[in-house]
Amino acid sequence: MRAAGICVRLGRTEVLHDVDFIARPGQLTAIAGPNGSGKTTFLRALSGELRHGGTITLNGRDIASLRPWELAVERAVLPQAAQLAFPFTVIEVVRLGQGARACATADEVPVAALARVGLAGFADRFYAELSGGEQQRVHLARVLTQVWQPVAAGGTPRWLLLDEPVSSLDIGHQLQVMEIARAYARAGGGVVAVMLDLNLTAMFADRVALFKSGRIAAEGPPRAVMREAVLSRIYGCTLRPNETPQAAIPYLLPQAAARA
Template sequence: MYEGKDVRVVVNGRTLLDGVDLQVEAGKVTVLVGPNGAGKSTLMKALSGEQRIVGGHVRLDGRSIDALSPLEMARRRAVLPQSVEVAFAFTVTEVVSVGLMSAGVREQGRVARLLAAVDLPGFAGRRYDSLSGGERQRVQLARVLAQLECGHADKASYLFLDEPTASLDLAHQLVVLRLARAHADNGGGVLAVLHDLNLAAMVADRIVVLAGGRIVANGPVDEVICDQVIEEAFGVRVRVGVPPAGPYVLPQNIRSPAHGGAAA
């Protein structure tokens, strides 16, 4: 288990997280939602070790992450941030190969397989800076998946995704979340920051709602996605499960039929 307990973050005198408890379980997808400025990205950075905390602790399988080497952390958790800047004219293969830190050599077959998984077949030789924003995001996802493949076969690995669907069209939003679901179904843990509550409800085993640097709800999807919680966190009155006037579209088919979801 990956766990933050009583996590507190203060930056320039401002409290961004105030005593937050969060568990990311192996075999589960945990989705973090909340309004802008709630502290979602800060919490993910604190859990991954990228943000200094002034109170509480973060532990992986009972050990403080401060006691783990950078290599050990890289083998156990991979982070896909909201955006990644690449300063040089790397090819897609070179960017994905960064994730193969312990493989020793660039494995063309593995890179090709991972690119196919993120729906970028044939992109290996393309220049990264020639791609669209959504294509770059999927290349970066292939990179972090490559990193986790270089981890320990006998230990759960954790995939942290910060707004992974923000720059993607509907079809590729589903691709990314299916990959997250597959990682959990294969024994890994997933923490994802999402803004779309429909996508969150479809992929999550557990939803955590953050507002004002504090957790206001944490539980199974059907307990958290309700009128009262959404109004409290987002300040918006809604009626969950009631169709709006006029046409509407909901994404479908993230979970496989074997996992309890309906196939589209």
């Protein structure tokens, strides 16, 4: 997935300014940065949801030339939040990921997707009765169902675009979801995830793009970009990363942070 010269205007305000970006299959690419820096807007542009200047290519094809069903076959999008107006059961929500294929496809994939996100046995429960974190995992099962195989039969990678996929989850389920995303990438798919938690970003991401004011301010492997000078400049407060002794993974302690 490649973006070149991306500009997005919402109303009279230009939110993204000439953004260049590359995400590779086989990797988990995280998009991080302060609130209002353009992370979600950029992910919506990558998904084809927002009109944009510049070019975005998915598996070598300009997304502007792809019909909605062609995009849906190659990438699935998990938004920050989803509203459902009808009393769907959990399995009915997950089956939405099958789209037009639902008539010809049995329930094996939706059921397997529910099990993968830790919701085995929830199929017949009503979606509206679940907690916020459970609902978030139902939608993750839905998008997994949409692009269940990380690599298509012809060898084309599929993509997960995830907007704050762990925002409503406890630490155990945060780790579970991030492990699912990393496993999808390791199986040959591509994952682009908007992240707020810098520690989870450092643990799971292969590459990080740090946004500030609608631009990418730093990009590279976590160890390269998660440094005091870079993070302090982007987040507007003093952040001093440490490293775990064995794996040398950067981590940050809020107790050590200080407002600039």
